[in-house]
Amino acid sequence: MTGRLLRRARPALGTLVEAGARADAAEEALLVEAAFNQAFLAIAEVESALSAFDPFSDIGRFNGAAAGESFQVRADTIEVLTAALQLAQESDGLFDVTQGTGPGDWSLTDGALRKHSATVRIDLGGIGKGHAVDRALEALRGALDSAPCWINAGGDLRVSGLDLPVSLRDEVGGGVRPWMVLSDGALASSWFGPGARSRLAGNHGVPARHVSVAAPRCLYSDALTKVVALSGRIDAKVLARHGAIAWVHR
């Protein structure tokens, strides 16, 4: 591998987000720094549209709205909710952004999000981070004229144009072990179990699981870890439909 590898990290999306890129000449370092800023800006934009913790985001507005209310949402929200709806259908309801509060109680028509019940709440925690990684990677790649680069948002990562060695964390005992080299694709891992940060809707009776999914886009690798964790299956049709490969770690 030639060139200098530069990387930068900031807290965002509730975790640590790293941007990395290869610069072939020393004077390119300034360009790369500017491109990193573009990537972090893209992430902030997605976060301001999708965060359930922000009452002024589209999702915060939806959760605070009364039944029957409808309002125009941003392009990021439309993209993620459209994918979420499709994944819900393809996974027979296993993927559910309402986490059991009313999977059929929202609709999206011509960019307007409508709330059909008072109790439904949307949380895009299981898909929004992946979309933010995709958007940041596109911003970075665009700013760098397709130079090799990657984005890693606390373990949800996407890489373009280089071979990135990836280690897998031991979620119970700590430490990492070498796992794979990922080139031009996305990878997400999730741990669902005692003390885990991730929660699954209606996960009573679902055994503790540590799963990973690789896919061409991080939106899908992120979202599909939930489907694999709930089903325990790595051969679901929905995976093949999005070009994804899954692992259930032992």
Added chain:
Amino acid sequence: MKITPWSLLPAAALIPPGAAFAVDYLTGDQAQAALFPEADHFAVRSFTLEEADRAAIQSRLGLQIRPKWVIRVAMHGERVIGAAVVDDVIGKFDRITFAAGVGMDGVVKPVEILSYRESHGQEVRQESWRNQFAGKTETSPLRVGDDVSNISGATLSCSHVADGVRRIVAVVASLKRSGALK
């Protein structure tokens, strides 16, 4: 999308299973310049909080506050324009060195991460291991090279960084109020 299992790589033997993980992003000097690009120099000064001030911040934030703070005071000519602090926080498996900056106008700058360390969980839980980082304010330079390793894993919470930033913002505000920082 292309995936190559580690066991098929010629370098497979280089990293032992269960290894620790480390990345350096910025030095303290690079971070202070990123936080305050308009500063023409920085004065590194040591401050000790008055006990009453320390206790007040502690009870207001519900966080432990140490009495001694090393602050990189951002200067423009003779004028103080802000304060940058490099600090460490420790999470479940991770140690994060970060820099927070507050302008004299009270505006908090975007947080910069200086380095990230991930170890075996059992080390992090040992008091002696944690203590070796107490009060440490410098890190090694920005790493350039071919070490691009990344971790895939469950999302680590950054809430301890957020707590670390709240500490610094409160300490800088207190030092400004008391007239120690001017």
